[in-house]
Amino acid sequence: MGFLELAKARYSVRKFSDRPVEQEKLDRIIEAAMIAPTGKNSQAWRCYVLRSEEAMEKINGLSRCIFGAPMVLLFTYHTEEEWHNPLEEGIHSGVEDVSIVATHAMLEAWELGVGSIWVNYFPNTETERAFGLPENERSVLLMPIGYAAEGCVPSPHHSESRPVDELVKYL
Numbered sequence: 001m002g003f004l005e006l007a008k009a010r011y012s013v014r015k016f017s018d019r020p021v022e023q024e025k026l027d028r029i030i031e032a033a034m035i036a037p038t039g040k041n042s043q044a045w046r047c048y049v050l051r052s053e054e055a056m057e058k059i060n061g062l063s064r065c066i067f068g069a070p071m072v073l074l075f076t077y078h079t080e081e082e083w084h085n086p087l088e089e090g091i092h093s094g095v096e097d098v099s100i101v102a103t104h105a106m107l108e109a110w111e112l113g114v115g116s117i118w119v120n121y122f123p124n125t126e127t128e129r130a131f132g133l134p135e136n137e138r139s140v141l142l143m144p145i146g147y148a149a150e151g152c153v154p155s156p157h158h159s160e161s162r163p164v165d166e167l168v169k170y171l
């Protein structure tokens with residue numbers, strides 16, 4: 001499958017089966033994440049693989065958006081390692097770094113037949129504390145991943161697209 005076909009086929013999975021994701025597939029997903037570009041190649045991101053019973057119980061208690069996934073990737077960035085733009089106060093790359101890293105992971109997962117969803121609906125600070133993250137790490141997203149359960153279909157939002165001339169301007 002070419003890249004555009006893969007990107008078009010992917011959708012947010014909101015109903016997972018309890019089938020675990022094989023370690024080899026998880027390794028490939030992590031490999032894809034690791035080759036993503038980051039600001040000045042800072043690689044300021046971190047990924048926590050939540051899959052123990054204890055971790056899953058904790059994350060299910062923190063977010064309503066886990067959707068029965070057997071595993072969740074928690075992506076964070078390190079506030080002292082991210083790239084800071086010297087030309088603009090307050091502009092730094094942490095969230096962008098994590099976003100491209102997580103997108104690589106999401107698309108590689110799809111290529112392997114593994115579904116996922118990007119979840120921002122969780123209490124960031126409480127989650128960081130619950131998992132004992134270092135003080136200088138900020139959480140960005142949760143990514144429940146696993147195999148789609150039978151009957152899982154894309155939400156109607158999946159195919160909604162604004163017209164290209166609203167989104168793209170040629171100057």
Ligand SMILES: Cc1cc2nc3c(=O)[nH]c(=O)nc-3n(C[C@H](O)[C@H](O)[C@H](O)COP(=O)(O)O)c2cc1C
Pocket residue numbers: 010011012013065117118119120121122154155157158159
């Ligand atoms: C930054 C971001 C945050 C999101 N947060 C959530 C979330 O908290 N809960 C949820 O169910 N979906 C969440 N989504 C999934 C979007 O709703 C979904 O990607 C969008 O509706 C398009 O559907 P599709 O991914 O199936 O193409 C999020 C997506 C992004 C990119």
